[in-house]
Amino acid sequence: MLDRFWFCLCLWRLAGVFGDSDAVKMVMEGDSVSLESGVTEIQTYDLITWTFGHPETRIAQINKEAGIFSTYDGPNGRFRDRLKVNNQTGSLTITNTTTTDSGLYQIIISSRRKTTFKFNVTVSAHLPVPVFSRIFSSSSSSSSSCSLLCSVVNVSHVTLSWYKGNSLLSSISVSDLSISLSLPLEVEYQDKNSYSCVLNNPISNQTQHLDITQLCHTCSDSTEAVIRLVVTALVGVAAAAAVVVLVYDIRSRRDEQNF
Known part of the structure; x- marks a missing residue:
């Protein structure tokens, strides 16, 4: 009892x-x-x-x-x-x-x-890894900046955030529905800071670190690359032509001697 x-x-x-x-x-x-x-x-x-x-x-x-x-x-x-x-x-x-x-x-x-x-x-559910993409627009607010997007698909009860170092820049959350989320970020082309996009829920997270140089290419960068390619091609053509002329000259002298 x-x-x-x-x-x-x-x-x-x-x-x-x-x-x-x-x-x-x-x-x-x-x-x-x-x-x-x-x-x-x-x-x-x-x-x-x-x-x-x-x-x-x-x-x-x-x-x-x-x-x-x-x-x-x-x-x-x-x-x-x-x-x-x-x-x-x-x-x-x-x-x-x-x-x-x-x-x-x-x-x-x-x-x-x-x-x-x-x-x-x-x-x-296990969280997906955030994916980066670049936003191309003819009405860019600044010719010296690069607009990026961090995205995830089919998520619920999560928060998607941009960080600069350890400082929170922006975030967006979703609760019940399984939807796609995207969060924009604008950076300068020459920005040397560390940026990351983080997807998290109360028990786990996925972090993707941003490589600005890989995603953001300026027009001058592209032009310079094209110029280098053209110059390289021209040098190659000139070298090939020089070899042809040299071979022709040697053969001509041999023919004169034999004659």
């Missing part, structure tokens, strides 16, 4: 800690996530039920007295072979998570009283 009292007291304290707010769990796709039951040991007459979604679908059940420690496949079989329950604590582990595992999970513990804990789980 004393053990029973301490168990109920423990549940009461946990209910006070959790209150009405939901616990939040975030995990990367492919990783495992564990949802704690809040108890240290299941009692003989406890009935524990785990549910997912709204309306709730039963995904696990524990009845220690009957020796039942079962998991279920869930809606459309999405959890097949990926759920594990702890036989001592009743905690639930989801392995090899996918983005479709995101949602509301509940544990209902029924003994002398009924206690419910809730977990909001978000499974984030």
Whole structure:
């Protein structure tokens, strides 16, 4: 009876800690996530039920007295072979998570009283690497500047940002929908500062560093390159012509001597 009292007291304290707010769990796709039951040991007459979604679908059940420690496949079989329950604590582990595992999970513990804990789980897809492109426009604000774009596709719950060194220059965020994001940046052609574009969510990030010299070419640079190419070609032609003249001259002298 004393053990029973301490168990109920423990549940009461946990209910006070959790209150009405939901616990939040975030995990990367492919990783495992564990949802704690809040108890240290299941009692003989406890009935524990785990549910997912709204309306709730039963995904696990524990009845220690009957020796039942079962998991279920869930809606459309999405959890097949990926759920594990702890036989001592009743905690639930989801392995090899996918983005479709995101949602509301509940544990209902029924003994002398009924206690419910809730977990909001978000499974984030792996972030893509930002891609750079140059914006060409006839109405450029400055002939000495270069306009760039940092872009990502099919993302949600992320922030895309431009940094100059460690200083934030600009950012844009998206929450629910899976969309494409782009963020512009204008730099001087001769700018020697370090720039980077960062895509991040609360648990991971992808960073792409900018090479200004690779993306931004001035007209003078292009002209100089063309001139060098033409000069090189002309030098090559002149050298070839000189060789032809030299060979012709040698042959002519031989012919005169033989004559």
